[in-house]
Amino acid sequence: MFTALLKKDLLIELRSKEIVISMAAFGVSVILLYSFSFNESPRTFSIFASGLIWMVFLFISVLGLHRSFSLEKEFDAIGLILSAPVDRSLIFLSKWVSGFLFLLIAQIIIVPLFWLFLDLDIPEQIGLWLLIFIMTDLGIAAIGSLVAGITLRARMSEVLLPILLFPLVSPLLIAAVKSTDAILMGLPFEEWKIWAAIIFTFVIAFSVTGVLIFEYVSEE
Amino acid sequence: MLEIQNVSKSFFMRPVLKNVSLKVEDGDSVGIAGANGAGKTTLLRTLARISACDSGDILLDGESLLKGKPNVRAGVLFISHHPNLYPVLTGEENLLLTARLYGQTKSAGEISSALEEVGLSRFRWDPIRNYSRGMLQRLGLAKTLIVPWKLLLLDEPTTGLDEDGSRLIEQFLLRWRKEGRSMIIVSHDIGWLETYCNVIYSLSGGVLKNYNESEG
Numbered sequence: 308m309f310t311a312l313l314k315k316d317l318l319i320e321l322r323s324k325e326i327v328i329s330m331a332a333f334g335v336s337v338i339l340l341y342s343f344s345f346n347e348s349p350r351t352f353s354i355f356a357s358g359l360i361w362m363v364f365l366f367i368s369v370l371g372l373h374r375s376f377s378l379e380k381e382f383d384a385i386g387l388i389l390s391a392p393v394d395r396s397l398i399f400l401s402k403w404v405s406g407f408l409f410l411l412i413a414q415i416i417i418v419p420l421f422w423l424f425l426d427l428d429i430p431e432q433i434g435l436w437l438l439i440f441i442m443t444d445l446g447i448a449a450i451g452s453l454v455a456g457i458t459l460r461a462r463m464s465e466v467l468l469p470i471l472l473f474p475l476v477s478p479l480l481i482a483a484v485k486s487t488d489a490i491l492m493g494l495p496f497e498e499w500k501i502w503a504a505i506i507f508t509f510v511i512a513f514s515v516t517g518v519l520i521f522e523y524v525s526e527e
Numbered sequence: 528m529l530e531i532q533n534v535s536k537s538f539f540m541r542p543v544l545k546n547v548s549l550k551v552e553d554g555d556s557v558g559i560a561g562a563n564g565a566g567k568t569t570l571l572r573t574l575a576r577i578s579a580c581d582s583g584d585i586l587l588d589g590e591s592l593l594k595g596k597p598n599v600r601a602g603v604l605f606i607s608h609h610p611n612l613y614p615v616l617t618g619e620e621n622l623l624l625t626a627r628l629y630g631q632t633k634s635a636g637e638i639s640s641a642l643e644e645v646g647l648s649r650f651r652w653d654p655i656r657n658y659s660r661g662m663l664q665r666l667g668l669a670k671t672l673i674v675p676w677k678l679l680l681l682d683e684p685t686t687g688l689d690e691d692g693s694r695l696i697e698q699f700l701l702r703w704r705k706e707g708r709s710m711i712i713v714s715h716d717i718g719w720l721e722t723y724c725n726v727i728y729s730l731s732g733g734v735l736k737n738y739n740e741s742e743g
Contacts, residue, residue: 308627308628308630311624311627311628315613315616315624318616318620319613319615319616322615322616322654323615378613378614378615381613381614381656382609382610382611382612382613382614382655382656382663383607383609383610383611384610384611384612384613384614385577386572386575386577386605386607386609386611387611387612387613387624387625387628388628389575389576389577390575390576390577390600390603390604390605390611391600391625391628391629392597392598392599392600392601392628392629392630393597393628394596394597395597523579526576526577526578526579527572527577527578527579
């Protein structure tokens with residue numbers, strides 16, 4: 308059943324191309340702005356690079372999550388899944404995984420441009436860097452899918468989603484920024500492992516919460 | 528087969544359903560009539576588990592639909608006046624997804640014959656956002672042909688249908704009545720319900736009453 312739900316999300320995106328394109332377009336536009344703004348002082352930029360890139364990812368994930376759940380509202384399509392004999396934790400899991408994949412695809416477009424336009428060095432600990440990216444993406448997608456599920460029925464869900472999401476996701480993003488910063492500076496893992504632990508804890512906590520409570524948050 | 532026990536529901540402190548109780552026996556075709564805003568759709572959405580209720584319970588063959596496992600509701604199919612389908616997917620893809628969600632593996636041929644029966648085979652590869660209201664209603668009807676339902680919940684089934692479409696739904700309803708299948712049909716038109724239902728209730732102000740008794 309999980310694969311049917313995930314396939315449905317991926318097929319809808321393949322047809323509509325609304326989610327990844329809007330995320331990537333927004334991300335690339337912001338990077339172009341960064342590139343022109345920091346043209347004169349690349350040294351200043353490298354100090355703030357980690358924070359700036361995660362800020363872009365936060366905004367594009369809101370964009371993607373909102374669109375992904377809006378598609379469930381059109382034609383009241385979510386009613387099909389809710390009334391079917393489907394375990395609702397699987398609905399959360401499929402939204403989590405598809406949200407993660409959409410964010411990852413958008414990042415694959417955005418990150419190389421970020422590095423290229425802003426002339427940053429490739430980090431030495433590239434494996435760890437990728438791991439931090441993937442774990443943080445999983446965390447954002449888990450929190451985002453849960454919050455988007457809660458706000459799905461609300462009349463002003465596009466306003467409510469960021470209001471509820473930003474405070475919840477802030478500790479995760481602070482940890483991601485600190486970890487990325489440490490990796491870019493080439494610090495040993497021992498010195499910043501607490502931030503990695505925070506990211507890992509968030510992923511576990513919110514994925515388990517989502518699985519346990521999506522049954523109740525998804526109903527009207 | 529179905530027992531609704533004192534179900535109540537409010538939206539923002541406004542009660543919509545007040546201690547609604549109802550029994551549907553095997554083979555019953557139950558009609559629920561009421562004015563706009565009487566709570567008919569809310570009742571069906573609660574039975575379909577799209578809406579939660581504030582109190583009460585709903586039993587299907589003795590098992591709680593509210594507290595039981597998801598497969599308890601495997602035999603309940605809800606056909607709303609909303610399409611409850613994905614607009615960017617084609618008619619065929621939507622039916623395949625519906626079948627899959629109900630644990631059915633249907634071949635393209637079975638989907639095709641369901642679409643043919645409701646007069647949509649020409650449009651099977653069109654995204655349903657291009658369908659008219661009546662075509663969406665027909666696609667909803669096609670769901671009844673691919674899901675092995677025990678209890679059908681029909682919300683205003685003739686809304687948006689043209690003359691041919693109305694005739695089609697009438698044929699389906701008469702066939703199901705003849706086969707002794709269980710249904711709950713919601714409509715504002717009592718006269719229309721009387722043709723297809725053996726028991727009729729009226730819902731007004733969130734209170735459900737037997738129509739014949741309340742009229743008497």
